[in-house]
Amino acid sequence: MRTPYVPHFFGEDALAKTEGRFGWLTAVVASSIAWPQDDVLVEYDGVDFLLHGARQEDGHRFAPCISTPSTREETSHSLSRLYRFTSILGFFMRGYVDITSSNWGTRIIRYAAQRDNLATMLQNGTRRFSCNHMPIIEDDQVRKALAFFREGRRLEHVHEPYSFLSYFKVLESQFRARDRVEWVGKNLDLVTEERAVARINLLRAQGVDVNNHLFESGRCAVAHASVDGNIVDPDVPADRQRIAADLHVIAALAKQYIKIDAEVPDEMDLFNTRDRLVPWYTLMASEAVQTMRAGGALNDASEIENLVRSTVTVCLWPDTPPEQFRAMTFLPREAGAGGITFFLRNERGTIYLAFLMDVQNGRMHALLEDGGLRADSDITEQDVEDHARYFHSVIGNRIVELSIEGVEPVDCDVIIPVNIIPRVPEEAIAEALERFRAGKQLTPA
Numbered sequence: 001m002r003t004p005y006v007p008h009f010f011g012e013d014a015l016a017k018t019e020g021r022f023g024w025l026t027a028v029v030a031s032s033i034a035w036p037q038d039d040v041l042v043e044y045d046g047v048d049f050l051l052h053g054a055r056q057e058d059g060h061r062f063a064p065c066i067s068t069p070s071t072r073e074e075t076s077h078s079l080s081r082l083y084r085f086t087s088i089l090g091f092f093m094r095g096y097v098d099i100t101s102s103n104w105g106t107r108i109i110r111y112a113a114q115r116d117n118l119a120t121m122l123q124n125g126t127r128r129f130s131c132n133h134m135p136i137i138e139d140d141q142v143r144k145a146l147a148f149f150r151e152g153r154r155l156e157h158v159h160e161p162y163s164f165l166s167y168f169k170v171l172e173s174q175f176r177a178r179d180r181v182e183w184v185g186k187n188l189d190l191v192t193e194e195r196a197v198a199r200i201n202l203l204r205a206q207g208v209d210v211n212n213h214l215f216e217s218g219r220c221a222v223a224h225a226s227v228d229g230n231i232v233d234p235d236v237p238a239d240r241q242r243i244a245a246d247l248h249v250i251a252a253l254a255k256q257y258i259k260i261d262a263e264v265p266d267e268m269d270l271f272n273t274r275d276r277l278v279p280w281y282t283l284m285a286s287e288a289v290q291t292m293r294a295g296g297a298l299n300d301a302s303e304i305e306n307l308v309r310s311t312v313t314v315c316l317w318p319d320t321p322p323e324q325f326r327a328m329t330f331l332p333r334e335a336g337a338g339g340i341t342f343f344l345r346n347e348r349g350t351i352y353l354a355f356l357m358d359v360q361n362g363r364m365h366a367l368l369e370d371g372g373l374r375a376d377s378d379i380t381e382q383d384v385e386d387h388a389r390y391f392h393s394v395i396g397n398r399i400v401e402l403s404i405e406g407v408e409p410v411d412c413d414v415i416i417p418v419n420i421i422p423r424v425p426e427e428a429i430a431e432a433l434e435r436f437r438a439g440k441q442l443t444p445a
Contacts, residue, residue, distance in 0.1 A: 005132065006044050008130060025104050030097075033096070036051055038055065064113075066086070086150065088137055089134065090150055091149060096154045098154045149170050164222055165223055168250055168254075171183070192252075193248065217246070218250060280407065280410060288303035292360060298335035313404075316394070331343040365412055399412065
């Protein structure tokens, strides 16, 4: 499954990307994920998607919407593309995003927010929303599974029987009947979701064949109404309670199929498993990568020669980097077991930023305590300001991103400070500048 870098543009930068482009399809969405407050344009799988910030402006509250470029003639195709995008976006962010209405216009249309009891409105704050490395769905069968899963999640707290049916369709769309029965039989014991496990155990304790129960008392009872057959009667509370309890099982199975069999990760799966350093491996000898992945040490600096010769740009995602954080020089420091520590030096040699490239675990770490301002250099106020902003922003959980031209950016793990109370960066910058002007201290405390 491809999970490439997804560029994000926020606020005015997002709107600048839409200027001069005529023809947009805009969809109003119901969403349970934390929606951004500011506009965010993401470039996903070669297509632009503008997520309208859900915010108050000029007395109006904007509804969560998504716009994508489209001609009038391509409206149906573009709407299908939006459905596919909302399917993977909701699954990746461990919720749902579903389209409620859409409209085409020569320019982007914004809608006022309406009260929608089908959605849970959570807000993500400004410049924080990220669907970076969201999987690219290229298999049409997987696309269908995600579409039915989107419906299932949307309906969970609205209409449990129809939610059950949508989750069942995730499996039904992937297997012929006999193969589906075999798959469910093998996977019931692999379910880990607590409520699903409890329901499975209860049914088995009652002597119920869970596999057959999900089909006859679930799928068929919801989809059909017959004189003698099993149905979910809307007027019988026990029927609704039964299907609500079984819903946990079929939802867990549907999610298990998508994650394990279809190999579609959500954001937490990717956080735990993604090797952040893959883009830089192309600049290193394959033997060196294999050695460090196995926990060994780099044998010869020539094995990372292309990396050493590269210049690196450092930014606090998603901000534009300051000028002297562009094209920094790569300086290897130490090759240890499974990784390399290195400095990045600005062009004037006044700022050093330290990092650990942990190849064994596929992680990059910013080493704040090992970097700083070089005391014997010609330090300027701009040096103090840029380094203080970097230092205190990283302490405040900002993401550091390292970029080399020609390869995808590499992100550092977020630093979780221990026994430190993070400061407001702008206040810390002002204090650092004051100390510098007084000649008392050159580096942030």
